[in-house]
Each structure stands twice: as C-alpha cells, then as structure tokens.
Amino acid sequence: MNAGMAHSYESQFGPASDPIDIAQFVRTAIELETQAPVSVPMFSPSPSSVAGFEAMDQLPEEYKESVSEECRYVVSHYFEAVSNLIVFTLAALLI
Numbered sequence: 001m002n003a004g005m006a007h008s009y010e011s012q013f014g015p016a017s018d019p020i021d022i023a024q025f026v027r028t029a030i031e032l033e034t035q036a037p038v039s040v041p042m043f044s045p046s047p048s049s050v051a052g053f054e055a056m057d058q059l060p061e062e063y064k065e066s067v068s069e070e071c072r073y074v075v076s077h078y079f080e081a082v083s084n085l086i087v088f089t090l091a092a093l094l095i
Contacts, residue, residue: 005089005092009085
C-alpha cells in the first residue's frame with residue numbers, strides 16, 4: 001500500500017490495532033451478561049440496554065430534537081466517508 005493510501009486509512013479509522021479474538025470476546029460478553037446483578041441484554045439493542053436512556057424522556061422536546069438531528073448528521077457523514085474510502089480502495093487496486 002502506498003503512503004498516501006495508508007495515511008487515508010489512518011486518518012479515517014486511526015492507527016492499526018491488535019487483532020481481536022471474536023470468539024473470546026463473545027464468550028466473555030456472555031459470561032459478564034450472566035454474572036450481572038441485573039440482567040442487561042448485551043446483544044439485543046433496546047432502550048433498556050442503553051445506560052441513561054430513561055433520562056432522554058426527561059429532557060425538553062427541543063433538546064431531544066437537536067440530539068436526534070445531530071445523530072442523523074453524524075451517521076450520514078459516516079456513510080459518506082465509508083463510501084469514499086471504498087472508492088479510493090477500489091481505485092488503488094485498479095492502479
């Protein structure tokens with residue numbers, strides 16, 4: 001990989017990290033899930049699995065709308081960055 005492409009990857013995703021043993025991660029998560037004093041489903045996204053989720057209900061409607069809009073903005077820019085990265089990678093492979 002050329003230096004420009006390496007810089008592009010690092011600027012989007014940060015430096016390379018150590019490999020993750022996915023099987024060990026899942027086993028550990030399941031162990032923690034069963035040992036928790038209160039059952040919190042780690043692999044089932046739901047309002048109850050997000051710490052502090054109930055606090056959102058207590059916030060003013062204007063603030064909740066602002067947070068929602070910001071999340072949509074961040075997600076749309078993330079997908080744009082990923083799309084650009086895919087294009088750059090394909091272009092690099094074709095060169």
